Amino acid sequence: MNAEARLRECLARIEAREGEVRAFVHLDVEGALAQARALDAGPVRGPLHGLPLGVKDIFDTHDMPTAMGSPLYAGHRPRADAAAVALCRAAGAVVVGKTVTTEFANMTAGITRNPLNPAHTPGGSSSGSAAAVADGMLPLALGTQTAGSIIRPAAYCGVVGIKPSFGRVPRAGVKANAESMDTVGGFGRTVAEAALLASVLTGDARLREWTVPDSLRIGLVPGPDWAHADADVAACWAQAVRALAPRAARCEDAVLPPGFADVAEVQAAIQAAETAQALAFEHRRHRAALSDALLALLDRGRAVDAETLAAHRARAERWRREVDALFERHDVLLTPSTGGEAPEGLRFTGDPLFCRPWSLLGLPCVHLPFARGTRGLPVGLQLVGRHGEDHRLLAAAQWCMDRLG
Known part of the structure; x- marks a missing residue:
């Protein structure tokens, strides 16, 4: 198909x-058609040749507005692409439009609905992107x-989401949120599609050229916050262990580092402090244009003093080393994505509790x-992989999906 x-x-x-x-805050139908026709008139451009793409509206685009989910930037026209x-x-991707995001990629919801049930949230902050793919x-x-x-x-909408290793994808032209954790990734309907996108973002062809392994060493990590997982997640967990354990080379509990029960609290504090820094201009000059929820987050972030922030970052660095050592015994870690199905209602985008540890540690x-x-x-x-081994993580993800589907 052309x-x-x-x-x-x-x-x-x-x-x-x-x-x-x-799902969209801006569509450029004529521009997309012109892109597609130009591609059809020439040679194959690359791995994404002719594939329609949605762009979360915190990425700069030279030919479309970038509003970042805030009325403060309505009509903002960058001069360059992220x-x-x-x-x-x-x-070779065809950029179709800008997808809805939450306010500055934080927790105040946008207008997107879950495509499987419009009374439920699609999640945040990449809500429009996940919903459009789903x-x-x-x-x-x-x-x-x-x-x-x-x-x-990705979990709420039922698609594959890929968060690469921290630092593997350039962030130039993306509105900053938290400098030590912001990571560019994306969504596909299959592992192979998501891997294709990630290979282009990272510039690493191994992310689309992997071979599914014969077996896998799986470390099970219900995590320190398992008590917040509901019966649906517990049933999903049991289903996965039943399907994967008999065919894995190893499937056992991974031993988490001492003090890891504090990881979500530490991540939230660092994120709040760094977001307050990233949005210092908006907070100082345009406070009235910010939501109450964002203002509360920025105030919490400003209250984190330098000594406390340094102590949190030191703990995070120690955990990075200690968790990295787990990958000597385990190829991947299996852990919850969310505490349950997408919540009903559109004002709350859900709790990122089960994702906080891996974002803090920068793992794929x-x-x-x-x-x-x-x-x-x-x-x-x-699935969580070792930092920098995104290609092995994707191969492992396909191994799991082949047995879970």
Whole structure:
């Protein structure tokens, strides 16, 4: 199928469903058609040749507005693409539009609805990207994660989400949230599709050329916050262990470092402090344009003094070393993505609790969508890999999906 035909299929789906799902804040139909026709008139551009792509609206785009989920930046027109967008265009992607995000990629919800049940949240902050892929509007979309903003909406919408290792994807032209954790990644309907996108973002062809291993050493990490997982997650966990353990080389509990029960609290404190720094201008000059929830977060962040922040960062660095040692015995860690199905209502985007540890440590993560909860909404788990071994993580993710599907 040529690029224009593939795009027109996506546009037809968008026309049919966007009124209910509300995944986009800006669509450029004519611009996308022009991109597709130009691709069809020339040689194959790269791994994403002719694939329609959605871009979370905190990425700069030279030909579309970038509002960052805030009325403060309504109509803002950058003069250049974010590096990640430029890489995708160079690889042949057709940028269709900007997808809805929460306010500055934090917790105040946008307008997007869960495509599987519009009364429920699609998650945040990459809400529009996850929903568009889940509903078949697009094969691929860009997102970012600071706490749980790729893995959580992937889980709520039932798609594959990939958060690469921290530092593997350039962040130039992406609105900063927390400097030590912000990570560019994205969404696909399959592991292979998500891997294709990640390979372009990282510039690492191994992310699309991996071979599924014959077996796997799996470390089980219910995590220090397992008490917050509901019966749907417990059932999903049991299903996964039943399916994977008999065919794995090893499937056993991984021993977490001392003090790791504090990891979510530490991550939240560092994120708040760094977000207060990143949004210092908006907080100082345009306080009235910010939501009450964001103002409360920024005030909490400003209250974290330098000594406390340094102590939190020291603990995080120690945990990075200690968790890295787990990968001598385990190829991947299996852990919850969320505490349950997507919550009902659109004002609360869900709790990133189960994603906070891995965002703090900068480890690559892939959400595995394979189960349903009691309300019929998606439930799944995430795989976590060693830093820099994203290609091995993706191969392991396909090994798991082959046995969970």
